[in-house]
Amino acid sequence: MTTPPPLGDRLKGMLEPAQLMTWAMSHYIRVCAEAVFKKGEIFAPILQIHRLRDEAFGRFWVEFSTPAPNAAPPATASETETETDTFQPGRNTxxxxxxxxxxxxxxxxxxxxxxxxxxxxxPLLRSPSISTIYGPEPCTGLHEKLRAKAIAEGISSKYHILPCGAAASQLLPGLRESGTGVTEAYDSDPRNGIFDTIICVRVLCSVPEMERTVDELYGMLKPGGKLLVTEHVVNPWRTAKGSVLARVVQSFYQLFGWSFFIGDCALDRDTEGALLRAARLDGGWKVVDLEKNFAWSVMPYVSGTLVKKS
Ligand SMILES: C[S@@+](CC[C@H](N)C(=O)[O-])C[C@H]1O[C@@H](n2cnc3c(N)ncnc32)[C@H](O)[C@@H]1O
Structure with a gap:
């Protein structure tokens, strides 16, 4: 899977983020036009840039992550597990x-x-060995879809949507407000942690103060708990498998508004380094099973499992 494709395909792949950015940008223009011409908020594009941008990203992500009408519905559990691959162009970058x-x-x-x-x-979180799931999602425009999906997947009774970000300053109050008592052991002694499993899929690229948030998440893992990660990262251009061209293209996209239009996503984060450093005070993780993928591309990925010492 990590064998580099032919040069032509690699170059074509470098244009995929442009396709996504144009798509997201078109939503931003539409949201601005609606604010000005439909709602009469003529100064909103100047005075409320962040509100409009968040609304546009919410709409973009709903459209992006919704299967195309002509996509065949998955028929079996195993097909459901690869549902993300049948999405619209760019979904399976x-x-x-x-x-x-x-x-x-x-x-x-x-x-x-x-x-x-x-x-x-x-669809990948329906296992009976999962007792409860907390989903902190700060983009509230996505909550309706999220709720509907939890119902459709039959896990709504154990799925708690939290209207907050992943930083401890937001997440801990959000968890306490859920009324489930999930933080009780942590509140009496933070060494108890809170979670058996923390999932980071394509999200650490967007959280503000990533290094600090990762440290805080590590602190919320129970001893022996695991962090499951699939994140796109900065191109390892200094290594033999990396690509100088892909790294330059990453910078180009960053410069021309990728983060602004794609919900604060950054293409150039050293997420793996931050994850490894998070366990430094405990002498490292018990298990580090991370794989680097697509190192030739604009969206190289780090993927795998980190287990906290007991
Ligand atoms: C690229 S999407 C990935 C969504 C989902 N994990 C998936 O795999 O389809 C990134 C998500 O992270 C959310 N996000 C952005 N900043 C966040 C933060 N500080 N804490 C938690 N989620 C955040 C965005 O609203 C968005 O829904």
Missing amino acids: NGSSDLIPPLLRTANGIVLDIGPGTGTQM
């Missing part, structure tokens, strides 16, 4: 969606699914 099912199948206990979006990964 580099085949990265194939990395997710085997990983999420190992989730168990009390699960934190950070930034679940519209619940794309929910």
Whole structure:
């Protein structure tokens, strides 16, 4: 899966983010036009840039993560697990969606699914070994879809949508307000942790202060708990498998508004480094099973499992 494709395909792949950015941009223009011409909020595009941008990203992500009307519905459980691959163009960038099912199948206990979006990964979280799932999703425009997906997947009774981000300053109050008592052991002694499994799928690229958030998430893992990660990262251009051209293209997209239009997503984060450093005070993780994928591309991925020492 990680064998580089022919040069032509690699170059074509470098244009995929442009396709996504144009799509997201068209939603931003539409949201601005609606604010000005429909709602009469003529200064909103200047004074409320962030509100309009978040609304546009919400609409983009709903459209992006919704199966095309002509996509065949999955018929079996195993087909459901690869549902993300039948989505619209760009959905399965580099085949990265194939990395997710085997990983999420190992989730168990009390699960934190950070930034679940519209619940794309929910079909992979139906295992009876999962007792509860918390989904902190700050983009409230996605909550309706997320709720509907939890019902459709038959897990609504154990899925708690939280209207907050993953930073501890937001997440802990959000968890306490859920009224489930999930933080009780942590509140009496933080060494108890909260979660058996934390899922980070295409989200650490978007959280503000990623390094700090990753440290905080590590602190919320129970001893022996695991972090499951599939994240796109900065191109490892200094290594033999990396690509200088892909790294330059990453910078180009960053410069021309990728983060602005794609919900604060950054293409150039050293997420693997942050994850490894998070366990430094405990002398490292008990298990580090991470794989680097698509190192030649604009969206290289790090994917795998990190287990906290008991
Ligand atoms: C690229 S989408 C991925 C959604 C989902 N994990 C998936 O695999 O389909 C990134 C999601 O992270 C959410 N997000 C952005 N900032 C966040 C934060 N600080 N904490 C939690 N989620 C965040 C976005 O609203 C968005 O839904």
